[in-house]
Amino acid sequence: MHSPxxxxxxxxELGGPVVDWIFAACLVLWALVAERTWYFVRILPGRxxxxxQVWQNRAxxxxxxxxxxxxxxxSQLNAEMNANLKLMRVLVPLCPLLGLLGTVxxxxxxxxxxxALGSADARSMATGVxxxxxxxxxxxxxxxxxxxxxxxxxxRAVRETELLADRLVY
Numbered sequence: 001m002h003s004p005x006x007x008x009x010x011x012x013e014l015g016g017p018v019v020d021w022i023f024a025a026c027l028v029l030w031a032l033v034a035e036r037t038w039y040f041v042r043i044l045p046g047r048x049x050x051x052x053q054v055w056q057n058r059a060x061x062x063x064x065x066x067x068x069x070x071x072x073x074x075s076q077l078n079a080e081m082n083a084n085l086k087l088m089r090v091l092v093p094l095c096p097l098l099g100l101l102g103t104v105x106x107x108x109x110x111x112x113x114x115x116a117l118g119s120a121d122a123r124s125m126a127t128g129v130x131x132x133x134x135x136x137x138x139x140x141x142x143x144x145x146x147x148x149x150x151x152x153x154x155x156r157a158v159r160e161t162e163l164l165a166d167r168l169v170y
Contacts, residue, residue, distance in 0.1 A: 015134035018102030022095055022135070026142040029091045032084050033149045040156060044081065048164055051077055055168045062170050070168050077164060081157035088153070092146040099139020106132025 002010070012019050051073050060066045110128030114120050 011134055011138055014130055015138060016102060016105060016131045018098055018105060018135050019138050022098045022102070022138045022142055025091050025095050025098065026145075029088060029095075029142065029146045029149075032088045032091075033146075036084065036088070036149070036153050039080070039083075040153070040160075044077075044160065047077060047080065048160070048167070051164065052167050067170070070170075074161060074165055074168065078157065078161045081160060082154070085150075085153055085157070088146070089150045092143050092150045095139045095143040095146070097139075099136045099143075102135020102139070103132040106130070106135060 008023075012023070055061065055070065055073065058066065058069075061070075106128045108128070109131060110125045113125060113128060
């Protein structure tokens, strides 16, 4: 039984250089997930309470200018909630494309070995096919794990924005 670190190192070794790019995308993706989780759990409640307090302390909350200030306050907090979400949503479909790149490069290795030997020897093809499948597996694994967070955080931002708008009464 391999340890997770050993398995990752073997995947890097057997999957070729594209696996490094897939792991880099995975690292960035999950750093963004951790940062957004931290923001929504630790920072956002205080920012919402602060925004609500500023609004409640205003003497004028019914005029046109007050409504524009309210809209600006909500918009600023919404922009904070949506920070880095576009990058997260790009990384999820990028990983399978990187896996496809690794698959194609692995299969090119198979065809090169077949051309060099002049025959379709299973032993000579195994390395290229292995590289191709490891790239595909790694990329799909990273992409699948990022699907939920890339959908969850935008929905959460919409929900929290609506809650803030409901709390800032005229």
